[in-house]
Amino acid sequence: MECRPPGMYVSIEGDTTKEMTVKVEPNLADHPLVVGPRYQPQDLRCVWATYLGKHSSGVFILGLGNGVNEANNLHKTRPVRTYHITGKLGLSTDDYFITGKVVEKSSFKHVRKDKIDRVTASFQASHQTKMFDMAGVEPSSQEAYELALNGFIRATDKSLPVLYGIKCIKFEPPNFILEVHCVNEYEMYFKTLIHDLGMKLHSNAVCTSIHCIRHSYFTIADALLRKHWTLQEVMNNLLSNRNIIKSHTKTKNLFELDKRYDKDITNSVQIRK
Numbered sequence: 001m002e003c004r005p006p007g008m009y010v011s012i013e014g015d016t017t018k019e020m021t022v023k024v025e026p027n028l029a030d031h032p033l034v035v036g037p038r039y040q041p042q043d044l045r046c047v048w049a050t051y052l053g054k055h056s057s058g059v060f061i062l063g064l065g066n067g068v069n070e071a072n073n074l075h076k077t078r079p080v081r082t083y084h085i086t087g088k089l090g091l092s093t094d095d096y097f098i099t100g101k102v103v104e105k106s107s108f109k110h111v112r113k114d115k116i117d118r119v120t121a122s123f124q125a126s127h128q129t130k131m132f133d134m135a136g137v138e139p140s141s142q143e144a145y146e147l148a149l150n151g152f153i154r155a156t157d158k159s160l161p162v163l164y165g166i167k168c169i170k171f172e173p174p175n176f177i178l179e180v181h182c183v184n185e186y187e188m189y190f191k192t193l194i195h196d197l198g199m200k201l202h203s204n205a206v207c208t209s210i211h212c213i214r215h216s217y218f219t220i221a222d223a224l225l226r227k228h229w230t231l232q233e234v235m236n237n238l239l240s241n242r243n244i245i246k247s248h249t250k251t252k253n254l255f256e257l258d259k260r261y262d263k264d265i266t267n268s269v270q271i272r273k
Helices: 065-076 113-135 142-149 187-200 231-248 254-266
Strands: 008-013 021-026 046-048 056-058 062-064 081-089 091-093 102-105 162-172 175-183 205-215
Touching (some): 046 065, 062 065, 081 187, 113 142, 113 162, 113 175, 175 187, 187 205
Antiparallel strands (some): 008 021, 046 062
C-alpha cells in the first residue's frame, strides 16, 4: 500500500548578523525507516464471516472497518453456503485428502453416476428427516409442510452440519464433483462425506478439492482473485458488495437477506423422502 512521503523540514541557516538562508528538505525524522510503517495491522479491523480450511478455496467474506459488525451478523445467521467438492474414486488416504498417505486402493469400474445419485439422495433424505426431528414435527405432517414453506429449517445446534441439497453435477471416472448446499459445515466434514460416499459405493473415494461458490447472496463472481488484492480493487469490491446487499433487502438486515435466499434455493432443491 502506498503511503504519504515524509513531511518537509524547514531550517534557517547562516550568520544572524547577515542575511540568512531558508532551506526546505525532507524531514528524516518522519521517514518510514525511522518511525516505522505508516499503517499498523491494528489500524485495519478485519473479521471473517466464515472460515475456510487450508484445503478450501472460493468465496471468503471479510468485514473491514465498519463492516465488522455486518460480518459478525452474517456469521450468526448461519447462511446457506454452496460448495463444489471434487472427489477421486479408487483411493483412500490417512487424512481423507488427496495429499495424504495412500492406505488403500480399490476398483471403481462398477461405479456409475446413477449409483452416486442414489447414495447422495439417501444422504439428503437422512438430513432432512433429522431437521424435522430436531424441530419436533413429523416429516409427513402438515406442520412440516408449513415449516418448509418458510424456508430451510435451521438446526438448533450450531455445531451440527446439515445438508439441504447434494447432487453429482459431473462424473468423469475416476473424478466426480458434488454440489452441496449446507450450513454449519467444516472442511473435515466434507472430506469424511466423500470417504463415506466411496464406502457406500463398495469402493474408495478421496477428496481432491473443496470450492465454495456461494455464501448467501455472494457468489464466486463477486470474489477477488489474489492478483486483485490491491487498494483500488478492494474499494471497488466493497462498493459492489454494498450494492448487492441493497438490491436484495430494503432493511439492510442480513438475516432477512438470507431468508430470501433460502426460499430461492428451496425452489431448486427437491425434497426426497
